[in-house]
Amino acid sequence: MQMLANGTHFNRKERKGPLVHTKLGALRGQYVKVKGQEADVQAYLGVPFAKPPVGQLRLAPPLPAEGWEATRDATKQPLICIQSKALFEAFSEMMGLDAEVPDISEDCLYLNVYTPANAAPGTNLPVMVWIHGGGFSGGYAAAYDGSGLAAYQNVVVVAIQYRLGLLGFLSSGDDTLPGNLGLLDQLEALRWVQQNIRDFGGDPHLVTIFGESAGGISVSLLAISPLATGLFQHAIAESGTAAMEMLIIGQPEVMLQDPTLRFAVTVDGHFLTDQVKNLFQNREFPKIPFMTGVNDDEGGWLLPTAKDKPVQEMLVEKYLGTSEDRKEIRRGVTNLIGDALFTIPAIVTANAHRDAGAPVYLYQYHHSPQFLRERRPGFVGADHGDEIFTVFGFCFTHLQIQSKCSEDDLKMSKLMMTYWGNFARTGSPNGPGLVAWPQYGPEENYLSIGTEQEVLQHLAKDRFTFMTQTLYEKMDAAQNEKTEHPEL
Numbered sequence: 001m002q003m004l005a006n007g008t009h010f011n012r013k014e015r016k017g018p019l020v021h022t023k024l025g026a027l028r029g030q031y032v033k034v035k036g037q038e039a040d041v042q043a044y045l046g047v048p049f050a051k052p053p054v055g056q057l058r059l060a061p062p063l064p065a066e067g068w069e070a071t072r073d074a075t076k077q078p079l080i081c082i083q084s085k086a087l088f089e090a091f092s093e094m095m096g097l098d099a100e101v102p103d104i105s106e107d108c109l110y111l112n113v114y115t116p117a118n119a120a121p122g123t124n125l126p127v128m129v130w131i132h133g134g135g136f137s138g139g140y141a142a143a144y145d146g147s148g149l150a151a152y153q154n155v156v157v158v159a160i161q162y163r164l165g166l167l168g169f170l171s172s173g174d175d176t177l178p179g180n181l182g183l184l185d186q187l188e189a190l191r192w193v194q195q196n197i198r199d200f201g202g203d204p205h206l207v208t209i210f211g212e213s214a215g216g217i218s219v220s221l222l223a224i225s226p227l228a229t230g231l232f233q234h235a236i237a238e239s240g241t242a243a244m245e246m247l248i249i250g251q252p253e254v255m256l257q258d259p260t261l262r263f264a265v266t267v268d269g270h271f272l273t274d275q276v277k278n279l280f281q282n283r284e285f286p287k288i289p290f291m292t293g294v295n296d297d298e299g300g301w302l303l304p305t306a307k308d309k310p311v312q313e314m315l316v317e318k319y320l321g322t323s324e325d326r327k328e329i330r331r332g333v334t335n336l337i338g339d340a341l342f343t344i345p346a347i348v349t350a351n352a353h354r355d356a357g358a359p360v361y362l363y364q365y366h367h368s369p370q371f372l373r374e375r376r377p378g379f380v381g382a383d384h385g386d387e388i389f390t391v392f393g394f395c396f397t398h399l400q401i402q403s404k405c406s407e408d409d410l411k412m413s414k415l416m417m418t419y420w421g422n423f424a425r426t427g428s429p430n431g432p433g434l435v436a437w438p439q440y441g442p443e444e445n446y447l448s449i450g451t452e453q454e455v456l457q458h459l460a461k462d463r464f465t466f467m468t469q470t471l472y473e474k475m476d477a478a479q480n481e482k483t484e485h486p487e488l
Contacts, residue, residue, distance in 0.1 A: 017075060018042040022199045025068040030075045032114070034151040035396040039117040041147040044200070046078035049192035050185065052107035053163060059170065059177060062109060062188040077102050078110035080140035081164045088138060099400070102142050106167065111189055114146035114157040119201025126424040127202040129193060129232070130159045131186060133213030133240065133385070136247060136264060137165045148393030152414065153421030156202035160189040169263035178268040183225075186218055187271075190231040208234040208424040212388055216240025216292070217247055217265070220349055224285040225271050234427050236420065237292040238391070239384055242276045243345035243352075280352035289427035290353040292346050293363030293446070297381030299337025335463065342384070343460050344467045350440050360440040361429055364459060366450035370406040390416040408451055416449070 017030040027047060031040035050062035057063065080102050092099040119125055130146065132139035146157030162168060162185035171179025194204045209232045211219045220242035222228040223235045242248065248265045267275060279285065346362070354360045365387045372386065389395070390413040395405035419429040419437070429437050435453035438445040448454045
């Protein structure tokens with residue numbers, strides 16, 4: 001899910017912006033004001049981490065960026081990767097956001113860095129690298145103002161871009177064009193962080209990757225890819241994991257059979273060495289601290305399809321039953337969508353990392369910002385992407401919305417930034433003054449996060465059992481019945 005933010009608000013005082021010297025050259029950034037904080041944040045925008053993927057480098061793996069001699073202006077948002085700009089402009093208007101979407105270009109492999117005012121080479125602050133969502137077909141760094149999170153948690157925030165759609169995920173199924181170029185772009189950005197983030201006050205040995213939706217899938221895939229080993233120490237996958245089969249296709253030729261011409265992640269034998277379920281079963285991936293979770297009303301925005309009619313009937317029977325109560329039917333539909341696309345894959349992924357021996361933290365998020373609630377029916381809860389507003393502390397930035405943040409929004413922003421910031425610092429979200437968040441173990445504890453926080457167990461247990469066991473048993477039984485009685 002792509003959140004649209006207004007252009008970053010800068011302090012326009014008559015003073016030069018901050019200057020940083022990197023291995024590639026000098027960058028002149030700007031100072032950013034954050035509400036509730038006296039000190040400014042330093043922002044460096046449009047920093048190249050790879051050569052422009054154009055000409056002979058089009059549809060080729062990324063190469064490291066080349067250096068420059070004169071001081072580079074880092075005060076303008078980068079152009080965004082090829083996608084539908086009009087789609088995000090319409091989405092911004094629908095959400096009540098005053099957002100300016102940058103122009104598109106193939107030359108789009110840039111990142112933004114937000115670092116606290118006190119940061120300097122050698123400060124060794126935790127680093128949080130954000131990977132945007134958008135179904136691997138949309139999204140961009142300018143939509144995510146990292147200044148609030150940087151200021152309130154004293155961390156360095158990096159928001160990256162990567163190639164999308166055809167240019168990022170086209171695959172021939174062989175060595176000619178293995179695919180997953182967008183994921184290789186993410187790797188190149190993480191390598192840039194390793195080589196340069198000290199200059200911004202960050203610690204290259206204390207990097208947390210986090211992302212939402214397709215960004216969460218990316219985080220989850222990076223956590224099990226051998227190519228990413230050592231590039232980060234912690235991972236947070238919000239409302240998107242590697243177990244989401246809808247955006248991961250084993251064989252590239254399947255893409256060509258999709259009437260929507262959807263480009264997705266493929267098993268290329270390089271970045272992704274095997275089917276995700278096999279990698280999960282073999283448990284051959286780093287045991288790094290891993291956080292994942294979902295919102296309580298993920299199903300408010302997308303309807304999945306089941307190609308087999310018997311499967312459709314089984315799902316309807318389980319989630320809708322015979323009820324004629326419209327509220328029950330509505331809740332059943334949204335649960336079905338949220339479970340199939342997000343909740344069940346999140347639990348499968350949490351189980352895999354737990355069983356591999358990694359510290360795992362699972363959550364369910366329940367808060368929707370006031371300005372979004374005002375534009376939605378009353379029955380909609382925390383929809384897909386809602387947590388982004390509080391994780392980034394957008395209430396404390398200069399995101400232009402049509403109504404003010406409520407007191408609950410402000411409290412939730414501080415709470416979420418603290419949990420996420422603690423995780424980036426230590427690999428655990430816990431800290432003073434917070435409801436203790438236990439690891440996800442055999443008891444399957446998870447944290448319910450709303451205006452109140454509560455430790456619960458067995459997220460969607462009955463529905464998880466149905467989706468991962470009962471449904472397949474019924475499908476097998478139906479197939480056996482059809483084999484024994486072909487006249488049916």
